[in-house]
Amino acid sequence: MMLSGKAAKRYTILYECLLIFLSACVLWFTCTTGKSFTYIMGEFPAPWGNEIRAGTLEALIALSFMIVMLCSVLGGWRFLQIDIDESKWNLYFTLINLMTAALMAMTWTNDIFTGYVFLEILTLTSCGILIVREIGRTTLAAVRYMILNLLGSGLFLLGVVLLYDITGHLLMMNMQEAIAEIAAQKENLPILTLSVGVLTTGLAIKSGLFPFHFWMPDTYGYATPTSAAVLSSLVSKSYIFLLIKIYYRVIGMGVLAEMPIGRILCALGMCGIIFGSVSALHADNINRMAAFSSAAQIGYVYMGIGIGGTAGYTAAIFHILAHAVTKSLLFLSTPRLAAVSGNSLLFKNLQGSALRDRTAGMFFVIGAFSMIGIPVFSGFSSKLLFAGAAAGTGNDRMLILVMLVLAVSSLLNAMYLIRTVIRIYTMPVRTGIAENGRVHHHSGYLISSGVLVSANLFLGLFSWMAVNLIQSGLSMFG
């Protein structure tokens, strides 16, 4: 017997609340003991079996991902009912649950091939939640998204196979020992560099780093709000988290520092920030604007990875969290603004929409302020962390470049977001569209937006707490 759509939603929410509780327990446990723990699956110990490893960082990522997932499902429920045929609601929640499982597995696993398998599951489910809404160009957007993702998965698999070939292991800790030996002997070093390069390229393509970001506007622009929020704030970030995990736990920071990969990622990240922001400036549709700004935010995260060191990685991970809570808020608020503007996401029709739906307008403004980097909100703290990380490298050229990019991008962000805020708060000159929609009060949206805003404020006001957690997580990560 199949569950009805509403029952499936209830079970999904229950399941996610349970995951939030369990992740919080793991976070509490690892914080109080100050140690990570490893769970051996089956009965085969280290070099053979499969393992799950939990530390503070994994728990923190899992906890915040699940909170954002729950908020996206709750907040987008009303639009899900409109966008998707009732007979498919239960299937949609099946996909969401499968995606949650894949996200969790990628966060906790200690085995690189398990990482690959769940990465593919994540790709398939993200395609599923994209094509479930059959309007406009969703199928085309999904095909484009899938093709790039398949290129990325292929490269990632090749990288994993090459690493397995030279190390003989699949468990991350054993691989790290073998790689340290290879690096010391300098014999297989070219293959090691090649495999790390291939692996990084694969994950960079999948997460949408600069030259590979062009699928974002169509993908996020046409998806149903829950899917857009989940895809932009969780899926692309989980690939980056897997990359950071591989860098720390498989390659090792010492070996990685000898490769030019950090500098390349930093340069591409900076290009992504500038190009993403400039494209967002030219967008004529509010969701496309938010999608291009996502491309810029991915650039920030890669810039942090490129800066390197504990400070750089801390900034990158902090930005993953900050962007997850901010962008999902934006993607949940824009459809409400559109609903009172004749169901159009075009800027010209959104004129004055925040006056018609004041709650959505307020939440949009909070999200926009956080994206620009206004103090009190999380965006400000993450920009501060990036600047601090660049200053800590002791490399003057790097510091100047990062500061310049931060300044220019903040300016561009302010230009397109403030322009949007002014537009949605100005009364339209001609009437007509204004009366097209009625405001629907929906408690799910209010609750989830409230949670996301408080998470945003928490990251902004108590950023030291998050930074301490991330740093202690990184110290037990390697």
Next chain:
Amino acid sequence: MLSTLLNNSEEAVAIILFGIGFTMLLFHRNLIRKLIGMNIMDTGTFLFLASMGYITGRKAPIVTNGVMELDAYINPVPAGLVLTGIVVSVSVTAVMLALTVRLYKRYHTLNLDEIYKLSKHQMEDR
């Protein structure tokens, strides 16, 4: 250099196959050819794994005649990885084919460039 390549001919072929598949998936405009490219790419990786995992003269690790020495058998993990990879590849191909059918029903062509052109004409506001 050449002798290394000849000694590792299977691996070299596997990498060439991967390259062919990758460029097909990236540059071909026809969706079916893209999918074939993807399968060639994956097959290249599987060939690489399988040939790396096999040592001439050894057998699959199933004890039937009482031989217990490690040297008599090969490591079963690469074969297991290939099998897992094949399953993943099959499911991805199935999903992509389904998407291709949907696109063909809507636009009556498999050429991505033409589909873009057609979709621009019927773009919706939302």
